[in-house]
Amino acid sequence: MNHNGQDTEQPECPPIDKWNGDSQEMGRGKWGSASSGDRKQNHSKLPADVNTSLTVLEDTKAVLFCPPVLLTKAVVTTWEIILRDKPPCIKAHRRDKNETTEANCTDERITWTYRPDQSVTLQIDPVVIAHEGFYMCQVVTPDGNFHRGYYLRVLVAPEVTIFQSQNRTAVCKAVAGKPAAHIFWTPEGDCVPEHKYWENGTVTVQSTCFWAESNVSTVTCFVSHEAYNWSRSIELNQGAGTLRFPESWLLTIFYVKFSLFLVILVIVGFMCLQRINHYR
Numbered sequence: 001m002n003h004n005g006q007d008t009e010q011p012e013c014p015p016i017d018k019w020n021g022d023s024q025e026m027g028r029g030k031w032g033s034a035s036s037g038d039r040k041q042n043h044s045k046l047p048a049d050v051n052t053s054l055t056v057l058e059d060t061k062a063v064l065f066c067p068p069v070l071l072t073k074a075v076v077t078t079w080e081i082i083l084r085d086k087p088p089c090i091k092a093h094r095r096d097k098n099e100t101t102e103a104n105c106t107d108e109r110i111t112w113t114y115r116p117d118q119s120v121t122l123q124i125d126p127v128v129i130a131h132e133g134f135y136m137c138q139v140v141t142p143d144g145n146f147h148r149g150y151y152l153r154v155l156v157a158p159e160v161t162i163f164q165s166q167n168r169t170a171v172c173k174a175v176a177g178k179p180a181a182h183i184f185w186t187p188e189g190d191c192v193p194e195h196k197y198w199e200n201g202t203v204t205v206q207s208t209c210f211w212a213e214s215n216v217s218t219v220t221c222f223v224s225h226e227a228y229n230w231s232r233s234i235e236l237n238q239g240a241g242t243l244r245f246p247e248s249w250l251l252t253i254f255y256v257k258f259s260l261f262l263v264i265l266v267i268v269g270f271m272c273l274q275r276i277n278h279y280r
Contacts (some may be wrong), residue, residue, distance in 0.1 A: 051149035057227055058156045058178075061125040063113060066137035067146040071095065076140040077120040081110065083133035093120060107131075129154050129178065129200050154178065156202050157227035168236050169210045172221035176202040181225040183207040187216060211236060 056062045066077060074095050081089040089105040093116035100116055110131070113121040120139070124131050136149040158177030165171050170189075174181035180203035185191060189209035196204040211219065217237065223230040 050147065051151065053153065054150045055153045055155060055226070056124075056127045058128060058154055059126045061123060062127050062131075062152070064122040064124075064135050064137070064150050064152075065148065066120045067139050067148045069139045069141055069146055071118075071120070073141040073143065074120070074139050075142070076138075077116065078138045078140075079120075079122050080136045080138070081105070081133065082135075083130065091122070093117070124152075127154055129156065129202075155227050158202075158205070158223070158225060160223050160230050160232075162221045162232050162234055164234060164236065165208065168212070168216075169208065170219055170221070170234055170236065171206065171208045172223065173204065173206045174223050174225070175204045177205070177225055177227075178202045179226065181205050181223050184222040184224070185209050186220045186222065187211070189216075189219065 050067065054062070054064070064079075076092060076094050078090065078092040081091070083089070087104045089107070089110070090103040091100075091105055091112070092102075093100045093112075095117065098117050100112075107130075109126065109128075110122065110124050113119050113123045120137070122135065122137070132152055132154050134149060134151055136147060139146045156176065156178035158174035158181050160172070160174050160181075162170065162172045172183050172185070174183060176198060178201055180195065183193070183205055185207065189211045191207050191209040194206040194208070196206075198204070207221070209219070218233050218235050220231055220233040
């Protein structure tokens with residue numbers, strides 16, 4: 001309602017406009033707020049606006065809280081959810097009539113934690129990348145309007161693999177992490193890093209390293225990420241790549257082949273002598 005006492009349109013959530021008019025009848029202003037004198041008298045009780053950053057791991061549950069106001073004092077509680085490339089979602093509850101309304105809210109994973117007349121907390125279950133955005137709870141009370149906002153950031157743990165691609169060359173890969181992971185090797189080698197950026201904001205990081213020193217037989221890859229840290233070792237002379245045999249094996253194979261050749265040579269020579277003697 002404006003200062004002339006006329007209703008103003010808020011197309012995002014029409015039912016709330018109706019509630020604002022009812023709140024005016026109860027002696028309050030827009031959104032059921034108290035008069036300016038009452039706000040000055042009670043403003044020191046609670047901070048009017050609090051915004052915080054919240055980081056959540058993908059596929060987990062997030063719970064968002066409203067300002068610490070007693071439910072018995074709340075007149076209207078409203079959650080405004082602003083996500084990328086979507087119209088704002090409005091979830092509101094009016095306590096005196098126990099009425100709940102929504103506008104532009106299509107994601108079924110974002111819900112009230114319990115019945116809003118019992119708890120006005122919001123839950124996201126499970127969290128996905130698309131839930132990154134701004135979430136604000138506004139509570140209207142006789143003492144004034146109070147807000148709490150969250151800048152929600154979603155972490156995605158990468159899938160990590162390590163393998164040997166060629167002789168004395170190993171590859172460590174952290175696939176589709178958010179943010180990008182960091183890869184380190186022990187001992188250090190001659191490494192080539194690669195980054196691939198995906199449309200959903202995740203990044204694949206790959207590090208390919210070569211060790212020329214023959215005394216390096218085992219290497220370890222360390223992956224550092226906000227979700228967790230990961231490490232694994234690999235032996236350079238095992239797994240995929242060029243197959244290398246010990247020298248004793250090579251000598252054994254040589255002697256076996258040479259012995260077979262001599263045996264075949266003796267047999268062929270003996271058969272030739274038999275044929276010569278036959279024709280005589």
